[in-house]
Amino acid sequence: MQQLSTPWLGQRRSSGPAAAALHPRTDLQLRLILNIGPVTDHPLTAGAQVPPKIQPSLRSGDAGRIAGIVSRSLAAILGGYGLAALAAMTLALLPGPPEEGVLWGMMASYAVMAAAAMWCFAAKSALGAWLGILIPALPLAACIWLLPGGGT
């Protein structure tokens, strides 16, 4: 039996047994039901008349994708804002006149936010998006906690 590659399952480079072992009929059914992956180049449909692809709209197969986008969006908007706020607070505690540090922090924070938002959509996965927010957030939080004028 011909092995089918199922690229729509994900961008996994290593084609593990799960990715490669689908029966052609199962594969085609999944492609049709979930409206993912091409159906015209499939061995079972080759040469057959395929109805025109219907308009993409929300369907059950998109649930995971949508959850991913929502999660990334939350990471970008809330996480990005939180990270920017931490950066602003860290700079506010730098030595020197406090109003100067506060201003530097405020002015620089939006660059942090923009970079964080871009990261959240560039990351390989939604989990990666959140980790990209949390990992730099921890040392910033530690700085605020430890620097004089912060934490306590």
Add this chain to the structure above:
Amino acid sequence: MRGGFRQSMAWLHTWSGLLVGWVLFAVFLTGTVSYFRPEISLWMRPELHAARDAPEAAENVLRRMQTLAPNSANWIVTLPSARDPVARVFWRDSSAGGSRFRRAILDPATGEDLPARDTLGGDFFYTFHYQLHHVPVLWARWIISFCAMFMLVAILSGIVTHRRIFADFFTFRPRKGQRSWLDGHAVAAMLALPYHLMITYTGIVTLMLMTMPWGVQLAFKGNNQAFTAAVFGLERPPPRSGQAVPLAPIGPMLAEASHHWGGAQPGRITVNNPGDATATVQVFRVDDDRLSVNRQLVTFNGVTGAMISASGGDRPAAETRGVMVGLHRGVFGGGVMRALFFLSGLMGTVMVATGTILWAVKQRQKLGARAGYGTRLVEVLNVAAIGGLPIAMAAYLWANRLLPVAMAQRAEWEVHVFFIAWGVAALHPLLRSHRRAWMEQLGLGALLLLLLPALNAATTHSHLGVTLPAGQWALAGVDLVALALGTALGFAARQVGRAPAEPQRARRAGHRTSPAPAE
């Protein structure tokens, strides 16, 4: 996301731009015309067109304030300038209701009130661009800041997406449907890319005390007043003593302040506790003579006229903020600079407009008649925003000339006309085909703007026939820019009104084979 960095950034660019595109369009357009806020305000008050600056303006105005508001906690006087030849005064008045401030326009030559029609003038566009209207101020500013942040992300991800920026820049392909919209979008974005980044970032920074207060929370325990006092060197005036002492003459104070700034002119005067033994006078430097608008002020004892303190201009972070805000306001470089900023702002407006249109055109091309509500909604909103806002803005200027001068709540009604016009323009595309809606709205906008100078000539004595020979460029400029923008809208309406894209292409191909003189 899947498909690599560039694809994920293309996705981000599309959605961060589209979701807030209509708000951004309104912010860009109203903000861009606000480069000429004083000129628009003056144009909208024909009664002031004869006023001229006078050498003793500050003395005359302060003398008048002593009878106008002798017991006020403070007077704020904006001195006349080349762009705005009248003195504007505000003063605190506990009997004034809501705002607790009263305001007047005074003649620099006499100090007397200059009666002018009740209007918000260019201030309406200016405040709309960062706090909208009919929306609670804080909410509105948060909405604008939120959208501006989306804009920043859209620009940055757009740079990644259109990585071949320079190559694309020289490959504008007109009248090729979706491809032309993409090219137009890229050209508008490219032409003024540093401006777009600058204006977005600095715009966000102007509202940062509201959106990013956490440093102030931490270092000043949330005391905004203590923070701004530290940044700007402002001190709270002491309470009135009740002992009446006349104010020292203002002339020597202005001269000393000017000397302190190496000859720069004073632009604004604040008198705290006027007529009292505790009076202080703060003289602020004009901010159109330097890049940073960080305020520079000299404080005087109001009774003796002796200098108390001078502040501003020596703190790196405060100056950086001043430069950012100065860049955003674009008042520093004179008329040519302002005109260039205006053109860049128009480019930004076109960039946002072509971006949202591109999305709808792409959807239509991909899905054809099967396009759903989402596409239709975007198309309707595109017409409502891009076609409708110029109509509303022009209608506002028309209302300024046509509403009776003595009408009650006249300024409010000018704004009502703006929103009624915009509301009708937002409903209109629901009832018309997409192409008809575009044609009609662009055409109406063009008509209103092109006829504005004629309306001005019919209703005032400061029309182009007078202002051009007299070299009154501030007033003539409003009429001329209306003509230019009206022509641009008319051109756009004509382009939309041509035959649909497919036959068009064929016809143009035919044209190309025919010899040039036949045209």
